[in-house]
Amino acid sequence: MDRPQKVVEQILRGEVRAAARLMRDLDDGIPAAREVLKKLYPHSGRAHIIGITGSPGVGKSTLTDRLIQYLRQEGHTVGVVAVDPTSPFSGGAILGDRIRMQRHALDEGVFIRSLATRGHFGGLTASSRAVITVLDAMGKDYILVETVGVGQDEVEIAATAYTTMVVTVPGLGDDIQAIKAGILEVADILVVNKADREGASRTYQDLLQMLELQSIRKSKAWKPRIFLTRAKEDQGIQELLAGVREHQQYLGENQGEALLAARYQRVRQEFLELLKEGVFRELVDQLSGNGRLEEIIQKILAKRTDPYSASEDLIAAILGGRK
């Protein structure tokens, strides 16, 4: 790896190869890469981050592809983070459907990064945040973060974007309806894709009703909008983007009050996630190194203690808890 300061400068100039190398080095856990990230951080915070989430098969990738196309036509630079729901056991990425976006591969104004989970106590959230920071520091105007909206972490990643888009399609089974209801609350914009399918207006009506119920419960200043699209046929994308702009404008009102609040939440979240992973990793390292971990597991297996008591005792010993 080059000198950290040199890499920082390359990335601030938007150099694609330096950014790709840094992301790979971050994945591999190279300490110097982390130092670069620290130096890049103060240069981030300018991009508008859009989260795109929804069940498998609703056409998120196609929609993302269209959004890239339109944003590029307007002259904006775009970064994309696609979070792949792959095995927490293998760490391997399945890049199959990313191929759809390959037509942007030769466009210097677009940077696409696919992420897989790494290791057991995975850094899916941490990795995606690091990539967003790099893209942001590169000067991308828009960063699209595409995740599958089912798991906790995946919803979380999309939800901490400035504008969160939840995508659905007409006529899914009730399993998926249930999920949709669950992530509805994080949506700033709702998209009914494949809107030529039977039941589109029914889905639209259902969503509208759910939004009304929601707005009774919590009175937010922003009322989520619903858009009908057919991403494959390039229908309704312009209207959707106008909706994104409207939300962006809302965030900027009153000296950017809502935007500052969103930014505060992002920073808080990011710091706490890093703290959680970091404390845990360091602790497990120490406990593995001195044999304490193995000792505790054997004690639990022998039923001389239980995992609840064992963890409480250990935490009290470290942090002086309130036992």
Next chain:
Amino acid sequence: MDRPQKVVEQILRGEVRAAARLMRDLDDGIPAAREVLKKLYPHSGRAHIIGITGSPGVGKSTLTDRLIQYLRQEGHTVGVVAVDPTSPFSGGAILGDRIRMQRHALDEGVFIRSLATRGHFGGLTASSRAVITVLDAMGKDYILVETVGVGQDEVEIAATAYTTMVVTVPGLGDDIQAIKAGILEVADILVVNKADREGASRTYQDLLQMLELQSIRKSKAWKPRIFLTRAKEDQGIQELLAGVREHQQYLGENQGEALLAARYQRVRQEFLELLKEGVFRELVDQLSGNGRLEEIIQKILAKRTDPYSASEDLIAAILGGRK
């Protein structure tokens, strides 16, 4: 709440109402409930835990329902933990499709518990483990754990069962194919449900091929089996259960070598999860209490530090890391 010792005795006798009350109290974070859980733990470890995971809409609930039916017919008692993929923001459970299982609601030998995520740094994994411990201590012969196989946590929960079943259906989009590939590695048993649909034999062949590739990479003693079912029409369930038994038998071979290894992994996993959540919760409490957290967030917002350096410094101060 009754005296902990009394509750423990009620649950060891298998009393349904005491168990339901305890699970609710655990959800509500009542300290006495945690004390009961500690006392129950040494009585757990006898049930055979079966994880059932797969994408939304593949018919996991219907399949679970059938498995309950057959296990009951054979005179076994059954516990069910259904992990609902609901909002990490609301904490509300969507119980809609659990209704399918309601025909077992009056059967004293079946205990069904739906779980939602609670709070931001949620205890989805921790909650489901606690419920499993209670069901196990109640003396249930089989515990079925149904999760949506997309998120990291959800896959993890199913994967730490003794027998893990991954369910798919013929002819899903490539998004879902990708997921299936990802969780294939945790499967002891693969189920192609809705097997009367077009493309069933193709899906079967695809899975077979993927399994063969996998067995080259890692030579495990157990070769995953594939079963075709039509859960709604009650087809293929008996064969599937025979497959579960075969796997159970495999785990018991050589003085239960494989079972002991699985149990070791479960205990290790459970302890580490409790440690991770517990350390983090205690730490955030302390940092919020003394104003340090707010101080750090403001410093990051003012760009006088970054989240990476801030978390590293804090961890080094607490644990004396290797900085």
